[in-house]
Amino acid sequence: MKKGVMRPGHVQIRVLDLDEALVHYRDLMGLIEVDRDSRGRVYLKGWTEVDRFSVVLREADQPGMDFMGFKVVSEAALEQLHGELIAFGCQVDQIPAGELEGCGRRIRFVAPTGHSFELFADKVQTGRYGVGNHNPEAWPRDLKGMKAERFDHCLLYGPELDKTLELFKEVLGFDLCEQVVTPDGKRVAQFLTCSMKAHDIAFIDHPEPNKFHHASFLLETWQDVLRAGDLISMTDTSIDIGPTRHGITHGQTIYFFDPSGNRNEVFCGGDYFYPDHEPITWDADMLGKAIFYHDRQLNERFLTALT
């Protein structure tokens, strides 16, 4: 049942060198740099996004994800969810408006997988970059690199998938779209949506909590995914795999790494979801095909290169 969580809103990523990271996220991936704050963080967005920012880069000694935020439909929904998170047993921290530039108050909690998530209801809306909301042209002509359209989802590694699914379903109103299950019935991967998308957040079972696998960004076409591969080679960027197709979600994808070792994905296409859809189930012995539909086997990096 929907609880008012609308969509992914932002992700804060730790990088070792901000200037190198900007060459990657801004010049290679094509995110738009929109702001910097007094703490030295840099704010970016995909050009189709209506809110002010979706990616925050923070310089730190270790790479990884600080938190992922979801936008909720209203202040009333935020208040309701706050109470339900506490009732579920989460410790909820309140972060005042303006701690992220242009973002209203946030509430933050830690999922059983160890990852920090936030909810917020308000963020300054600046509209689609370069085209606006009135008689918009097809796209802005000054986009760089891969021309990433929007921040789409994260894939995270950690323990306690069952409890995390309960939290996301029962408290936050997500649905389970797709899963990977072992012969003895243990769910080792879960792809969850709060929308019509194939996933807004996904988790893979892993003994160590709070590990970051990738942040993913939407491109328009398969040709754009191929072109992203060309740009990865042109810039001698570290590639993980692809271009290829995922079995899970059926998205068309390429994985690569930022200069700090954080994995990124750009992708296009993929399945859709309505609330009456039954979850799609993959057997764990089909995991290779489920992840990389063409190679039909996982590369070692997919399971071990985490930040």
Ligand code: FE
């Ligand atoms: Fe992904």
